[in-house]
Amino acid sequence: MEGVVSHxxxxxxxxxxxxxxxxxxxxxxxxxxxxxxxxxxxxxxxxDSGPEGGKSIDHENAPAAKAQIVGWPPxxxxxxxxxxxxxxxxxxxxYVKVSMDGAPYLRKIDLSVYNGYAELLKALxxxxxxxxxxxxxxxGYKGSEYAPAYEDKDGDLMLLGDVPWDMFMSSCKRLRIMxxxxxxxxxSGV
Amino acid sequence: xxxxPKKSKFLPSNLLNSNGxxxxxxxxxxxxxxxxxxxxxxxxxxxxxxxxxxxxxxAERWTRSxxxxxxxxxxxxxxxxxxxxxxxxxxxxxxxxxSDFDMLPRDWGANVHSWLVMFAxxxxxxxxxxxxxxxxSDQSMELLAKSFPHFRALSLSSCDGFTDDGLKxxxxxxxxxxxxxxRDSVTVDVGGGxxxxxxxxxxxxxxxxxxxxxxxxxxxxxxKLVSRCRSLRVLKVNESITLDQLQRLLVHAPxxxxxxxxxxxxxxxxRQYEDIESAFGNSKNLQVLSGLWDATSxxxxxxxxACSGLTFLNLSDxxxxxxxxAKLLAHCPNLRRLWVIDTVEDKGxxxxxxxxxxxxxxxxxxxDPYDLDHRHGVSEMGFLAVSRGCRKLRxxxxxxxRMTNAAxxxxxxxxxxxxxxxxxIMNPRQPDYLxxxxxxxxxxxxxxxxxxxxxxxxxxxxxxxxxxxxGKYAKNLETLSVAFAGSSDRGMQCxxxxxxxxxxxxxxxxxxxxxxxxxxxxxxxxxxxxWMSSCNLTMKGCRLLAREMPRLNVEVIKDKGSDExxxxxxxxxxxxxxxxxDAPPVVxxx
Numbered sequence: 001m002e003g004v005v006s007h008x009x010x011x012x013x014x015x016x017x018x019x020x021x022x023x024x025x026x027x028x029x030x031x032x033x034x035x036x037x038x039x040x041x042x043x044x045x046x047x048d049s050g051p052e053g054g055k056s057i058d059h060e061n062a063p064a065a066k067a068q069i070v071g072w073p074p075x076x077x078x079x080x081x082x083x084x085x086x087x088x089x090x091x092x093x094x095y096v097k098v099s100m101d102g103a104p105y106l107r108k109i110d111l112s113v114y115n116g117y118a119e120l121l122k123a124l125x126x127x128x129x130x131x132x133x134x135x136x137x138x139x140g141y142k143g144s145e146y147a148p149a150y151e152d153k154d155g156d157l158m159l160l161g162d163v164p165w166d167m168f169m170s171s172c173k174r175l176r177i178m179x180x181x182x183x184x185x186x187x188s189g190v
Numbered sequence: 191x192x193x194x195p196k197k198s199k200f201l202p203s204n205l206l207n208s209n210g211x212x213x214x215x216x217x218x219x220x221x222x223x224x225x226x227x228x229x230x231x232x233x234x235x236x237x238x239x240x241x242x243x244x245x246x247x248x249a250e251r252w253t254r255s256x257x258x259x260x261x262x263x264x265x266x267x268x269x270x271x272x273x274x275x276x277x278x279x280x281x282x283x284x285x286x287x288x289s290d291f292d293m294l295p296r297d298w299g300a301n302v303h304s305w306l307v308m309f310a311x312x313x314x315x316x317x318x319x320x321x322x323x324x325x326x327s328d329q330s331m332e333l334l335a336k337s338f339p340h341f342r343a344l345s346l347s348s349c350d351g352f353t354d355d356g357l358k359x360x361x362x363x364x365x366x367x368x369x370x371x372x373r374d375s376v377t378v379d380v381g382g383g384x385x386x387x388x389x390x391x392x393x394x395x396x397x398x399x400x401x402x403x404x405x406x407x408x409x410x411x412x413x414k415l416v417s418r419c420r421s422l423r424v425l426k427v428n429e430s431i432t433l434d435q436l437q438r439l440l441v442h443a444p445x446x447x448x449x450x451x452x453x454x455x456x457x458x459x460x461r462q463y464e465d466i467e468s469a470f471g472n473s474k475n476l477q478v479l480s481g482l483w484d485a486t487s488x489x490x491x492x493x494x495x496a497c498s499g500l501t502f503l504n505l506s507d508x509x510x511x512x513x514x515x516a517k518l519l520a521h522c523p524n525l526r527r528l529w530v531i532d533t534v535e536d537k538g539x540x541x542x543x544x545x546x547x548x549x550x551x552x553x554x555x556x557x558d559p560y561d562l563d564h565r566h567g568v569s570e571m572g573f574l575a576v577s578r579g580c581r582k583l584r585x586x587x588x589x590x591x592r593m594t595n596a597a598x599x600x601x602x603x604x605x606x607x608x609x610x611x612x613x614x615i616m617n618p619r620q621p622d623y624l625x626x627x628x629x630x631x632x633x634x635x636x637x638x639x640x641x642x643x644x645x646x647x648x649x650x651x652x653x654x655x656x657x658x659x660x661g662k663y664a665k666n667l668e669t670l671s672v673a674f675a676g677s678s679d680r681g682m683q684c685x686x687x688x689x690x691x692x693x694x695x696x697x698x699x700x701x702x703x704x705x706x707x708x709x710x711x712x713x714x715x716x717x718x719x720x721w722m723s724s725c726n727l728t729m730k731g732c733r734l735l736a737r738e739m740p741r742l743n744v745e746v747i748k749d750k751g752s753d754e755x756x757x758x759x760x761x762x763x764x765x766x767x768x769x770x771x772d773a774p775p776v777v778x779x780x
Binding site for chain 1 (some may be wrong): 261288290291292293348373444452455457459478487488511517555556560589614616671673698736
């Protein structure tokens with residue numbers, strides 16, 4: 001360490017300081033290189049109290065991108081792989097699964113490429129080769145045997161179009177194209 | 191046991207004659223002693239028994255049938271075979287726990303083969319083998335399958351090294367198999383063909399767990415297997431099994447007590463939905479439920495009929511939101527153990543607090559461990575909510591992104607009976623986010639208040655003060671995990687000096703150096719093992735330890751690019767077998 005033995009330095013407060021700034025420009029990188037570089041600066045020295053020492057070296061050596069520490073957090077690899085895969089599915093773009101009653105497999109679409117319900121419905125119609133009908137607040141989707149619904153964050157099944165597009169984008173977890181008969185309860189004033 | 195309690199304290203000296211055989215005037219003829227000792231199961235008790243005198247040592251070794259070895263390198267197969275002639279069931283553990291987090295080279299060791307070779311010779315009547323963190327090759331599995339005609343149970347937790355071929359050998363040849371459990375073992379190279387190799391008339395299976403298998407199995411073969419095995423009580427399938435397939439399995443196995451489902455997302459017709467709902471409704475004996483990949487609120491309700499008897503709900507593969515969890519928990523009043531993913535957030539944990547008064551164990555896993563965004567996951571609020579509603583909590587594993595000292599103090603006041611307290615604040619060295627202080631007081635409160643504490647994992651910004659507290663108060667502590675904590679050697683010294691029951695100490699990225707390492711010289715022989723990585727140890731210090739303590743194995747792994755002086759990863763463990771012969775070149779045995 002730079003010779004300062006005060007409590008504040010021991011705490012390595014700089015490393016934990018909350019800052020404004022883009023991710024990747026902060027000092028998180030020090031945790032990766034810390035194991036290799038600074039601790040060994042004076043290994044036999046009694047004053048060496050570890051990671052704080054030689055922190056100034058780290059900035060030059062630190063990789064540009066946000067780096068992960070090996071084995072941290074201590075989560076099992078098999079668990080990590082499963083869950084990470086699922087999460088990235090929904091975070092790059094806004095991919096949600098779309099199912100249609102009676103169809104054996106699901107599709108996936110990226111909600112973020114659409115500007116509103118009209119575009120989304122057109123895309124669904126073309127993907128599943130069907131007509132969905134016209135939306136009305138009172139009667140839901142008339143003029144077709146299909147009704148588009150979605151599952152929101154609370155797990156409830158909602159009719160597509162009832163809430164403003166932005167609200168829908170942030171709460172939609174999954175889309176479901178229901179056959180008219182099953183969709184009876186949705187959007188008909190209930 | 192002994193009708194005269196006074197006599198049992200001091201054995202007459204005529205029992206302790208030099209050749210170790212029992213004297214005709216001995217109080218306990220061999221047959222009686224052996225009969226009595228054969229009733230003792232606990233290996234800890236047995237170890238104590240064996241220390242009483244030579245007669246008892248011998249009687250104990252002849253009657254021990256369950257072998258437990260916590261570190262496969264602490265003893266050799268030959269020594270074991272010489273001492274215990276009649277072993278029927280074996281539990282073996284191999285690699286240090288940090289191997290789970292990719293901190294060891296792949297070929298580090300802990301290969302079970304040499305043990306199996308010895309077992310094949312010495313224990314032809316072997317029935318059960320349970321391994322944890324060991325490497326098991328196909329060759330080993332074949333040896334296992336062909337050497338033990340009475341073999342019944344194979345359990346592999348966190349193991350690796352085998353493929354479909356190895357498992358095929360087991361399923362083909364072990365005609366009396368009651369248990370096949372590969373749990374969370376690494377199955378990257380494992381196909382699903384082994385399931386189809388059970389003979390047509392094979393029907394003895396009681397436990398089948400292939401939940402971590404990455405490949406598909408033949409559903410036809412599985413269905414036939416399940417319908418033949420009338421005693422099946424534990425079935426944990428993998429994600430490839432669909433809901434409607436699950437329904438058919440459940441119909442064949444209404445007596446299941448533990449179920450691991452497959453994927454819980456599938457387009458179901460209303461009829462199929464009803465069928466699976468009633469299948470769960472008929473599974474009245476379910477106590478443990480897991481799997482549930484992709485489960486959502488739409489499909490979770492099919493479970494409700496089976497939830498009233500549930501004591502353990504493992505949702506660690508189900509990415510649920512708070513509402514979904516709350517609705518599900520409302521049907522599970524008898525839960526003792528709950529594992530969830532942190533997408534349920536604090537709100538979901540509030541539901542845990544209000545719905546699960548009998549809860550004893552909670553584990554919260556992070557959906558994305560590398561997401562440094564502080565807005566997601568759980569915080570101190572969720573943990574507090576659980577502690578208020580679940581006063582019987584004794585085991586917690588909690589991954590979070592922020593915590594406060596005040597919250598932890600309150601939590602342990604609410605739940606003083608913690609035996610396992612594993613708190614992982616995921617950002618290394620993060621202070622109390624409200625006061626910006628260290629988290630010393632939090633863990634001090636844990637050590638002081640939870641007198642039954644046996645296992646502790648610390649995190650956050652910590653100085654030596656934390657370790658002073660631990661050394662002073664945590665007198666029952668057996669396992670301690672430390673990362674990115676402490677200010678000087680003193681921290682580690684406090685723990686080594688203060689915790690009499692310490693058995694496992696694992697440390698990474700802490701400023702502890704040779705002085706700290708060497709302060710535990712005498713202690714390590716009373717412990718199972720010590721792990722220190724990315725600390726301030728040098729080769730010199732490690733060599734000194736190895737020289738002073740010949741009954742300890744001191745192994746060093748150097749990282750790429752490290753200089754001659756640093757000892758990057760150090761693993762120290764007691765052993766009566768001497769240094770191991772199978773270490774890969776990267777592991778230096780000092």
